[in-house]
Amino acid sequence: MKNTSGFTLIELLIVIAIIGILSSIVIALNYETVRAKTRDTERVSWLNDFADALVLYYDDNQRYPGQRLGVGGATYTFPAGNNYFHFHYGYTQLDGSCTGNYPNLKFENSASDGFLDILYPDYINITGFFDPLGQEVQDTPYNCRYVVQQSERDVNNVQSYLMHCRIEKSLEYAEGDSGTAPLYFERSGGNPPFCLVDHNTD
Numbered sequence: 001m002k003n004t005s006g007f008t009l010i011e012l013l014i015v016i017a018i019i020g021i022l023s024s025i026v027i028a029l030n031y032e033t034v035r036a037k038t039r040d041t042e043r044v045s046w047l048n049d050f051a052d053a054l055v056l057y058y059d060d061n062q063r064y065p066g067q068r069l070g071v072g073g074a075t076y077t078f079p080a081g082n083n084y085f086h087f088h089y090g091y092t093q094l095d096g097s098c099t100g101n102y103p104n105l106k107f108e109n110s111a112s113d114g115f116l117d118i119l120y121p122d123y124i125n126i127t128g129f130f131d132p133l134g135q136e137v138q139d140t141p142y143n144c145r146y147v148v149q150q151s152e153r154d155v156n157n158v159q160s161y162l163m164h165c166r167i168e169k170s171l172e173y174a175e176g177d178s179g180t181a182p183l184y185f186e187r188s189g190g191n192p193p194f195c196l197v198d199h200n201t202d
Contacts, residue, residue: 033169036168036169036170037168037169037170038132039131039132039133039168040167040168040169040170040173040185041170042132043131043132043144043165043166043167043185044165044167044170044173044185046129046144046165047144047163047164047165047185047187048187049124049126050116050119050124050129050146050163050187051163051187051189053116053119053123053124054119054123054161054189055189056123057118057119057123058189058190063156063157063158063159064148064158064159064160064161064189064190065116065118065119065146065158066106066148066152066153066156066157066158067118067153067156086199086200087145087196087199088101088196088197088198088199088200089101089102089105089147089162089194089195089196089197090102090194090195090196090197091193091194091195092192092193092194092195096180097180098179098180098181098195098196098197099197100197102193102194104149104150104151105147105148105149105150105194106147106148106149106150106153107145107146107147107148108145108146109143109144109145110128110129110130110131110143110144110145110165111130111131111143114127114128115127115128115129115144115146116128116146129144131143131144131165142165142166144163144164144165144166145163145164146161146162146163147161147162147163147164147194148160148161148162149193149194159190159191160188160189160190160191160192160193160194161188161189161190161192162179162186162187162188162192162194162195162196163186163187163188164179164181164184164185164186164187164196165184165185166183166184166199167183167184167185171183173185174186179195179196180195180196180197181195181196181197181198181199183199184196184199
């Protein structure tokens with residue numbers, strides 16, 4: 001008689017249960033990553049659509065929108081070492097880097113009603129945008145922003161702008177844009193002397 005050893009039925013069931021739990025965790029993580037990348041694609045597509053509409057608007061008006069800013073926008077300046085709503089804007093340098101503190105900017109937030117609605121319906125067929133996460137609090141990093149110079153906005157002659165949206169997972173979008181902030185997809189128009197340095201809650 002030979003003595004053979006092996007797994008008992010209970011041991012096999014325990015191993016199968018552990019494998020099932022681990023598989024469920026992996027599937028859930030992959031599913032959430034795919035959902036986040038889908039939201040990133042929506043953000044980038046939306047921002048590109050608005051940037052295209054802004055080009056058409058400029059062709060017709062020789063300026064970018066500015067007169068509607070103020071309903072959901074706010075004027076802000078940067079004291080030394082500080083920023084506004086956690087965002088830090090600076091000057092675009094000749095080497096493409098973004099440094100310093102740029103004062104007196106005006107922004108419109110995608111959480112405000114009618115974001116850039118001056119473009120509708122002649123230049124774009126949507127009247128606003130809310131982040132795919134559904135966040136509507138004005139200082140959340142996932143809201144997109146349209147930023148212009150206060151001095152140009154005051155005389156309704158905006159000649160440059162910066163738009164940016166926070167990216168969740170698809171960092172290649174942020175790396176392939178015209179800006180330097182590693183977690184934000186940025187589009188700009190004109191010859192913008194300002195740029196997004198960083199967001200201090202990232």
